[in-house]
Amino acid sequence: MNAPLRSPVKFDIQALIKVIKQSESSDAFTPHLTPQQWDLLAGYLQPFALTQGQKLIEQGALDRTLYLVEAGTLSVHYEDDKGRVRLAMVEPGSAVGEGAFFSRLPRNATVQAATAAKIWCLTPIRFTELTNRQPAVALEVAMGLGSLVSRRLMNKPRRVAVT
Numbered sequence: 001m002n003a004p005l006r007s008p009v010k011f012d013i014q015a016l017i018k019v020i021k022q023s024e025s026s027d028a029f030t031p032h033l034t035p036q037q038w039d040l041l042a043g044y045l046q047p048f049a050l051t052q053g054q055k056l057i058e059q060g061a062l063d064r065t066l067y068l069v070e071a072g073t074l075s076v077h078y079e080d081d082k083g084r085v086r087l088a089m090v091e092p093g094s095a096v097g098e099g100a101f102f103s104r105l106p107r108n109a110t111v112q113a114a115t116a117a118k119i120w121c122l123t124p125i126r127f128t129e130l131t132n133r134q135p136a137v138a139l140e141v142a143m144g145l146g147s148l149v150s151r152r153l154m155n156k157p158r159r160v161a162v163t
């Protein structure tokens with residue numbers, strides 16, 4: 001008998017919206033978007049499934065894609081001269097990649113899936129398109145990310161690699 005095929009991971013933008021709205025974490029991504037604006041933003045996001053251990057972001061890489069976490073846990077590591085330092089665990093309802101997104105510098109840490117995860121990507125090209133076509137939505141995404149950066153900077157144990 002053939003081995004059963006692994007069922008493809010199903011994605012629904014409503015699950016991401018729900019987890020973001022319900023998150024009470026100080027590390028949550030909290031844009032103030034109406035349901036209609038969420039629908040518009042959804043058209044610019046691309047879903048992606050990560051297997052446990054899979055690398056999402058490599059420290060030093062030149063890329064500015066932003067990732068919103070729907071499910072699973074991501075771990076953030078920073079490699080200094082003396083070795084590897086674990087910075088943070090990032091939970092559903094939060095985001096990663098905002099460092100290079102804003103700074104245009106190389107990625108400041110490595111991010112990988114601590115568990116299987118579901119994420120949504122917003123590439124810089126799609127963000128530029130969103131800015132041109134839906135500026136109010138793009139501004140609110142940027143404000144939500146700015147808020148997240150500020151909160152991460154205030155969190156002293158975590159802030160070592162936040163740009």
Ligand SMILES: Nc1ncnc2c1ncn2[C@@H]1O[C@@H]2COP(=O)(O)O[C@H]2[C@H]1O
Nearest residue numbers: 088096097098099100107108109158161
């Ligand atoms: N202290 C931290 N807490 C949570 N996430 C972090 C922390 N430091 C770095 N990161 C994330 O790790 C990412 C590495 O790539 P970026 O620099 O683009 O953006 C960074 C943040 O999203």
